Amino acid sequence: MAGNRSSKKKVGGNKSTKPSSSRSRKSKLPRLRVLSLFDGIGTGYYTLLQLGFDIEVIYASEIDKDALMVTKYNFSDKIKQLGSVTEITTEMLDQISPINLLFGGSPCSDLSGVNYRKKGLFNPEGTGILFFDNYRIWNYLNVKAAKENIPFHWLFENVASMENKNKDTISKFFECQPVVVDSLHFSPQRRRRYFWSSILGITELTCFQDMDIDIDEPKLEDYLEKNLDRQANVEKVGTITSKRSCLQDSKSRNPVCQDGQYTGLFITEIEVIFGFPQHFTDVGDLSISSRQKLLGRAWSVQVIRDLLEMLSEKFAKK
Numbered sequence: 001m002a003g004n005r006s007s008k009k010k011v012g013g014n015k016s017t018k019p020s021s022s023r024s025r026k027s028k029l030p031r032l033r034v035l036s037l038f039d040g041i042g043t044g045y046y047t048l049l050q051l052g053f054d055i056e057v058i059y060a061s062e063i064d065k066d067a068l069m070v071t072k073y074n075f076s077d078k079i080k081q082l083g084s085v086t087e088i089t090t091e092m093l094d095q096i097s098p099i100n101l102l103f104g105g106s107p108c109s110d111l112s113g114v115n116y117r118k119k120g121l122f123n124p125e126g127t128g129i130l131f132f133d134n135y136r137i138w139n140y141l142n143v144k145a146a147k148e149n150i151p152f153h154w155l156f157e158n159v160a161s162m163e164n165k166n167k168d169t170i171s172k173f174f175e176c177q178p179v180v181v182d183s184l185h186f187s188p189q190r191r192r193r194y195f196w197s198s199i200l201g202i203t204e205l206t207c208f209q210d211m212d213i214d215i216d217e218p219k220l221e222d223y224l225e226k227n228l229d230r231q232a233n234v235e236k237v238g239t240i241t242s243k244r245s246c247l248q249d250s251k252s253r254n255p256v257c258q259d260g261q262y263t264g265l266f267i268t269e270i271e272v273i274f275g276f277p278q279h280f281t282d283v284g285d286l287s288i289s290s291r292q293k294l295l296g297r298a299w300s301v302q303v304i305r306d307l308l309e310m311l312s313e314k315f316a317k318k
């Protein structure tokens, strides 16, 4: 198993007992102040912690009660929740400033190419329109950071299957083009996503795109539960979505064989494929399908990790 198999424990606990003043003296680099919009299960924060960043404060906007339960369980009260993005005002942004890093990944179901009933970017009854709240907040913080000379970096992610007209609209608002990154070369899952970002070097992540799958790349078989004699029928799986049946082929066959039968991935295997420790979403009485719903909307930790690592020279680490 490629992931962390240790027993379930909180992943965000501050293990250091040193006062923050003595920690920050170690580095002249600023500590990160983060705002994570559409925070989901806290993938951005989880990845920053994995990379060892010294985070002064993290605020988040999320409304899904299962997602909020997962982040609260894993990170205690470290993430300060602000409620819905639609309710975040400029006064609130002034109060939480300075912000050095803004994450955003608005809901993609109304933009995704696989949804034939998608409502698009502008329909007020859909979720695509939430992009404009991300833009509003980004614009305010971006202008403020330039005026006040605050280091400000940002990242906005969404599905690469969106229509070109929507990609072009988003690019117009952010005044830059996205890069496409597929988690394929970082994990055994295909997951093509657009990233708009100020983080320099992001284009380096795309250099893999045209390469064939390398022999040393992550393969599904390395992510399966070893003791149960499970065999992978494929090297890479397709995009894991919110549906348990998402990986079945046209004959309803699942990507794993166990005891001579086709079977789906265990939810703990999916957690590890996404780069989380096993049982990361195993909180309270959340069902397997609720956990898959949360994971199916999440970022791939491995991709975000490569991207955020580029901030290592700019912000303090512990």
Ligand SMILES: C[S@@+](CC[C@H](N)C(=O)[O-])C[C@H]1O[C@@H](n2cnc3c(N)ncnc32)[C@H](O)[C@@H]1O
Pocket (backbone or CB within 6 Å): 037, 038, 039, 040, 041, 042, 043, 044, 061, 062, 063, 064, 067, 083, 084, 085, 086, 105, 106, 107, 108, 130, 294, 297, 298, 299
């Ligand atoms: C594509 S998912 C983002 C997942 C996240 N990047 C992760 O890795 O878990 C979009 C998220 O936006 C949240 N959301 C939907 N409406 C929202 C709102 N009005 N304010 C804040 N979050 C919202 C959803 O609950 C969902 O978790």
